[in-house]
Structures are given as C-alpha cells and as structure tokens.
Amino acid sequence: MIDIKVLRDDPERVRASQLARGEDPGVVDAILAADERRRSSLGEYEALRAEQKSVSKNVGAAMGAFQKAKKSDAPDVAELEAAATAARERAAELSDLVKALEAAASAAGDELNALMRRVGNVIVDGVPSGGEDDYVVLETVGAPRDFAAEGFEPRDHLELGELLGAIDMERGAKVAGARFYFLTGVGARLELALLNMAVAQAIEHGFTPMITPTLARPEVIVGAGFMDAHAEEVYHLETDDLYLTGTSEVALAGYHADEIIDLSAGPRRYAGWSACYRREAGSHGKDTRGIIRVHQFQKVEMFVYCRPEDAEAEHQRLLDWEREMLAKIEVPYRIIDTAAGDLGSPAARKFDCEAWVPTQGRFRELTSTSNCTTFQARRLNIRERDPRGAGTRTVATLNGTLATTRWLVAILENHQQADGSVLVPKALQPFVGLDVLTPVG
Template sequence: MIDIKLVRDEPDRVRASQLARGEDPGIVDAILAADERRRSSLGEFESLRAEQKSVSKDVGALMGRFQKAKKAGDPDAAELEAAAHHARTKAAHLSERVKGLEAMAAEAETELTALLRKVGNVIIDGVPVGGEDDYVVLETVGTPRDFAAEGFEPRDHLELGELLGAIDMERGAKVGGARFYYLTGVGALLELALLNMAMAQATAAGFTAMITPTLARPEVMVGAGFMDAHAEEVYRLEADDLYLTGTSEVALAGYHADEIIDLSTGPKRYAGWSACYRREAGSHGKDTRGIIRVHQFHKVEMFSYCRPEDAEAEHQRLLDWEREMLAKIEVPYRIIDTAAGDLGGPAARKFDCEAWVPTQGRYRELTSTSNCTTYQARRLNTRERDPNGSGTRTVATLNGTLGTTRWLVAILENHQQPDGSVRVPEALRPFLGLDVLKPL
C-alpha cells in the first residue's frame, strides 16, 4: 500500500505513476477527498470527545454537591439538582454526537484504505512507460546456437523430456487435468539438482534457507499484494478460508508481519523453497505444450528486508545473484526493464531475465526480481527502529527468483545433442551426478 503522506505531499508523482501503469489518475483526487473527510471527522470527534469528558466531570461534581446539599437541607439543593440534570442531558447529547462522528471517521478510514489498496506502488524514475510490449532490453548475454550450422533440427523440451523419460504430461493430465505433469527419473533429479544448486548459492551468499508454508491466510495474501488485480490467479480453499500461494514470496513477506526487525547490521535475506500453484486464468490456448505454463511447480525465491534508502542497491544485488545462476546453466539470456503497465501492484520496478528457447525462436522469462519498496511492509506492518531515533518506520521488501521448474525448458533445449541426449552444464553436474542425460 502506498503511503498516504506521499499522496498528500506529491500527488502529481502518484498521478504520473498511475498514467504510466495505464491506470486511472483520478483515484488520487478521490484519495485526497476521503483523507480530508477522515481528518475532518477525526478532528471534530476529538474536539467533541474532550468536551464530553469535561461535561461528564461536571455531572459528577454537581451530583456530589447536590447530594451534600440535600443531606444538609440546603435550599440550593433543588437548583443543584436541576443543574446536574441539565449537565447529564448535555453529556448524553454529546455522547450521541461523538458516536456518530466516530462512525463517520471509521467509514472514511475504511473508504480511504480501500482506495489506497487500489493504487499500485509508485514506480521508480526511469521505469519504461506502457504495457507488456514496452519493455527496454538492458543487456543480452550469450549467443543462441545455430542448429542449422550444426546440421540438425532442435527438438522442443517436451519431445526431449519424453525421449529421456523425464516428463510425462499425459499421466499428469490423467491425474490433475490440463497443465499438470509428472517429472520422472532424470527429470525429477534434474529439478532437484537445479533447486539444490540455487539454495547452495543463496546460503553461500548469506541467505537463510527456508521451506515455507504453501497455504496462507487472507490477510497475508492481501498484505503481500496478491489479492488485488490478480486475485483470479489464486486457488482458494473455501472451507478453510486459505489460499494456495503462487510463490514463497507470500510466506516470506508474512514472516515478519506485525514485527519490529533489526536491520542495523544490514538486510535480512531469506531463500524460500516451496511448491507454487497458479490457476493461469485467462491463459487458455497459451503455452499448452510442455511445462512452460503450468498449475504447479517448484521454486527457490530470494526475499530481502532492507532499509528504504538501500532498496535500489539491494535490487541490483538480487539481479546479480540471478545472473550468477543463469551463468551456471550456460544459456543465452537477456535482461529487460519491465514497463510500468506490466508490473504487479507491489512492484515499483522489476527486471526480468529471459532465456533463449531455440524451438520458439524467442526469449522467455525464467526469472524476475522486484523492488517493492515499502508497499508490502506497510500493509503487513513490518517496521524497524528509525536510525534517527524517532520511533519506528516501515522497511522495504524485495524478491527475486533463483530457480524454477521452467528452467528445465531452457536447459534441455539449449544443451541438446543430435541423438536426443542433453549435455549437463558443468556447474550442475556435482548436484546431479551426471554429465549427460541419455535417451531411454
């Protein structure tokens, strides 16, 4: 959730971010109006509540004086009783007005929160404007193989997977339906090797290894920003009011919810290994062959908590760790700066790393890293002690992928040989125990 102070202080910056995302900038004015109603109601509420407390004290004092006067037969007792009655009537009237203003303030607060939740994170300067096709290529690494020059037509990853006894889509569909699969034999071992290599790299870099829950409560899903524009992508267990997560980012974002964490020695970094689930709503007809777009997969995800002023530098570190992993699997890839309209709500900037897929003749996303600044942590109430000594402040969160099931697509296709065997990248061999994957 964006900071209401940012909307008040820099409304034009928020409007510009909305325009860059292709969203309605008019929501900024609606937020400011709701904020004004909330502040006005709260101000009047506080003023009347103070008056109510004062009148209530007067009632007590007058009643005490009346009781004494009545006991002593004082002729002023009747006048004191009338004054106490008047004060009680005024206090009751003020109480009703205070309750009404409190309800108005609460209603305005609810409206304001709902409006703020509709606004994506304010983008960082330099993020490309536009939609899915308006990205900017920042770097291209490696050169795609010329299979024609090598004298053979490349097989796609599914054909290779079937030859190797590594992928079984038919039985996956029999058990789970479309977009489910089995990784079998060397396929299962290859995924485990890849993810173990990712976890080994992460822990060597100082990340704390985590195996995370894959079910999350609604408030954690909302806090992480996964129930806004893309709620239709999420599987829900209605009977339990729980959600299957599409990334361990959700669980890692919720790990320090409602906590004050210590960042005095640097970022807190976690590497989460989990199964991930996505409905792939709206993807009918897209990537129906193979394991590029599936409902269930495994992933190792980096997640970092850091100070807001360090977030952009931390983002570059996460990208460098992704580069390191991509170098280990020896595939051509490029890095793109994702356009504002293609960012998820929590991200202020996102870099995608896309590997070359020979049989498709194009680059496909393997990994991404997002700087969510204080957007998630504000929703989840994750703070640190302000280094300046003035209370607490919201921290920044970032995430980045080190390996997923989809990486098998790039490995199989880019390292295939004419006989259908696949050369194992050198860095992966110690984790797999094989140099070459051979057809059955």
C-alpha cells in the same frame, strides 16, 4: 500500500505513476478527499471526546451538589437540580455526537483504506511507461545456437523430455488435469539438481535457506499484494479460508508480520524453497504444450528485508545473483526493464531475465526480481527502529527468483544434441551426477 504522506505531499508523483501503469489517476483525488473527511471527523471526534470527559466530571459534581442541597433543604436546591439535569442532558447529547463522529471517522477510514488498495506502488524513476510489450532491453548475454549449421532441427522440450523419460504430461493430466505433469527419472534429478544448486549459491551469499508453508491466511496474501489485480490467479480453500501460494515470497513476506526487526547489521536475506500453485486464469490456449505454463511447479525465491534507502542497491545485487545462476546453466538470455503496466501492484521496479527458447525462436521469462520498497511491509506492519532515533519506520522488501521448474525448458532445448541426448551444464553436473542425459529405450 503506498505511504499516505507521499500522496499528501506529492500527489502529482502518484498521479504520474498511475498514468504510467495505465491506471486511473483520479483515484488520487478520491483518496485525498477521503483522507480529509477522515481527518476532519477525527478532529471533531477528539474535540468532542475531550468535552465529553469534562462534562462527565461536571455531571458528578452537579449531582453531588444537588443531593447535598436536597438533604439540607437549601434554598438553591431547585437551581442545583436544574444544573444537574442540564449536565446530564449535555452528557447524553455529547455521547450521541461522539458515537456518530466515531462512526463517521471509521467509515471514512474504511473508504480511505479501500481506495489506497487500488493504488499500485509508486514506480521508481526510469521505469518505462506502458504495458506488457513496452519493456526496455537492458542487456543480452550469449548468442543462440545455429542448429541449421549443425545439421539438425531442434526438438522442443517436451519431445526431448519424453525421449529422455524425463517428463510425462499424459499421466499428469490423468491424475490432476490439464497443465499438470510428472517429472520422472532424469527429469526429477535435473530439477532437484537445479534447485539444490540455487540453494547452495544462496547460502554462499549469506542467505538463510527456508522451507516455507504453501498455504497462507487471507491477511498475509493480501498484505503481500497478491489479492489486488491478480486474485483470479490464486487457489482458495474456502472451508479453511486459506490460499495456496504462487511463490514463497508470500510466506516470506508474512514471516516478520507485525514485528520490529533489527537491520543494524545489514539486510535480512532469505531463500525460500516451495511448491507453487497458480490457476493460470485467462491463459486458455496459451503455452498448452509442455511445462512452460503450469498449475504447480517448484521454485527457489530470494526475499530481502532492508532499509528503504538501501533498496535500489539491493535490487541490483539480486539481479547480479540471478545473472550468476543463469551463467551456470549456459543459456543465452536477456534482461528487460519491465514496463509500469506489467509490474503488479507491489513492485516499484522489476527486472526480468528471459532465456532463449530455440523451438519458439524467442526469449521467455525465467526469473524476475522486484523492488517493492515499503509497499508490502506497510501492509504487514513490519518496521525497524529508525536509525535517526525517530521511533520506528517501515522497512523495504525485495524478491528475486533463483530457479524454477521452467528452467528445465531452457536447459533441455539449448543443450540438446542431434541424437536426442542433452549435455548437462558443467556447473550442474555435480548436482545431477551425470554429464549427459541420454534417450531411454
């Protein structure tokens, strides 16, 4: 979640971020009001709690004086009894008041937390306002092939996959239902080659490779920000109260939860390989052909913990590493600066890399990289020793995709030949063990 200090000190910045995202800026005023109620209740609670402690001591002293006077038949025994009774009554009264104020502070805190979870990360300056179609194209790399000039009509990735014995959607649906598939033969080899090439690149750049859990506890998936606006996308195992993760980002975000980590030597960089699961709720009728939008896929995801002041520079590094991977598969692509309304709650800025898909005549997303600043780490209580010596502070987290199953779509379609064969990009050839994929049968 966002830092409450940012909201207190600069509410207009948060309102502007909410407006850019297309969300309600009025929640800022609701949060400030709940915060004031909580702080006021806590102030009263602390004051009365201090008085309660003082009165409790006085009760003991008053009762002791009364018992002593009673035993000696002192003339002021009645006065001392009255004082002891008054002290007990005040102690009881304070006990009730303290409990009420504690409950009020707790309720205000719960309300504040609920309201805070409605606010997405405060966007970075320069992020375009608007929704899914309001992105800004930052760069276009390469040019689409002119298949007409080459004398043939390109086949789509599924037709190619079936010709090559690489993709079997029919049996995938038979086994698991719609939007599931088998990768067979060279299809499986191509995916493994792609993912292994991604891991090799990540290791080259200092990432620690990780095979991550694909189930996460509620507090982890909530902390990572995947139960805010997109809860309907997540598979839930009710019996175990566990969630199937849609990206290893979730597991890697939870890896250092409730820890103080050492960033004195620089960012901590992890590359997670996992199966990923998404319900694709709301996508009925979209991309029903092939493996563009499916319920299960493989992915290698970069994840970084760094100091907040280093996050924007680290974001550019992640984008550069994605560029490096895309160059290796030799496809035309573009980079877009995603608009605020299409960021998702955790991201303060997100760049997408979209590859050209010839049979669709448009660019489709292959990778994204997000700067989540301190949003996830604050929820998951991940801190570092403040280098200025001021205790601890929340770290920043970032993520970026290095390869996924969807990349096969771009590789197959962009490198196809008239006879249905597919040339393997040069960088991939050592990992696949082939330089060309040929039709079977």
